[in-house]
Amino acid sequence: EAEVAQSPRYKITEKSQAVAFWCDPISGHATLYWYRQILGQGPELLVQFQDESVVDDSQLPKDRFSAERLKGVDSTLKIQPAELGDSAMYLCASSLEFGQDYNEQFFGPGTRLTVL
Amino acid sequence: GQSLEQPSEVTAVEGAIVQINCTYQTSGFYGLSWYQQHDGGAPTFLSYNALDGLEETGRFSSFLSRSDSYGYLLLQELQMKDSASYFCAVSDGQNFVFGPGTRLSVLP
Numbered sequence: 001e002a003e004v005a006q007s008p009r010y011k012i013t014e015k016s017q018a019v020a021f022w023c024d025p026i027s028g029h030a031t032l033y034w035y036r037q038i039l040g041q042g043p044e045l046l047v048q049f050q051d052e053s054v055v056d057d058s059q060l061p062k063d064r065f066s067a068e069r070l071k072g073v074d075s076t077l078k079i080q081p082a083e084l085g086d087s088a089m090y091l092c093a094s095s096l097e098f099g100q101d102y103n104e105q106f107f108g109p110g111t112r113l114t115v116l
Numbered sequence: 117g118q119s120l121e122q123p124s125e126v127t128a129v130e131g132a133i134v135q136i137n138c139t140y141q142t143s144g145f146y147g148l149s150w151y152q153q154h155d156g157g158a159p160t161f162l163s164y165n166a167l168d169g170l171e172e173t174g175r176f177s178s179f180l181s182r183s184d185s186y187g188y189l190l191l192q193e194l195q196m197k198d199s200a201s202y203f204c205a206v207s208d209g210q211n212f213v214f215g216p217g218t219r220l221s222v223l224p
Contacts, residue, residue: 033212041216042214043203043214045212045214058211093159104161104164105161106161107160
């Protein structure tokens with residue numbers, strides 16, 4: 001069964017360091033999402049891609065966060081510099097496409113980030 | 117903007133029926149979906165309602181009233197494995213927003 005892959009699963013870093021997360025969506029899924037989830041809260045959308053284009057990054061802290069999906073397949077989310085408040089689970093999800101005809105989102109296992 | 121409200125916690129016993137409510141305020145609306153997340157796991161899709169009414173999938177059902185900006189998830193014949201967090205989420209065609217989640221505890 002096809003799955004969304006993410007790496008690393010866990011990351012511990014010191015504040016002011018740079019971190020990067022990788023996501024490989026299910027093959028054929030045009031839409032890719034990056035979410036941040038703080039313990040006890042719902043996932044918060046950071047950025048949404050349709051193929052290689054950014055559809056929504058309104059909640060992405062652009063002074064320190066960046067995301068790319070250069071070939072419209074896998075994606076990288078970067079934080080530089082990391083801050084204590086960035087400690088959270090970072091989830092990647094993919095779907096066939098995004099629009100009025102809803103397509104189920106499939107989530108990867110996430111990357112648990114701890115900033116010391 | 118968009119905002120969603122859910123009860124923070126619900127407790128029920130095995131075999132019982134539980135309803136988790138979700139109210140939303142959005143500038144646009146395509147549909148309401150529900151996700152389940154076990155501790156330490158990733159969210160998994162449960163259901164989606166674009167039109168008013170009840171959708172049934174096994175022990176789980178989901179309801180939507182667009183005029184009331186309200187929906188609920190109904191879980192029947194509760195099992196211990198149903199203990200998890202449940203999130204409603206709204207799509208307006210451009211944005212996708214999750215609610216704060218409801219933590220369901222199923223007691224023996």
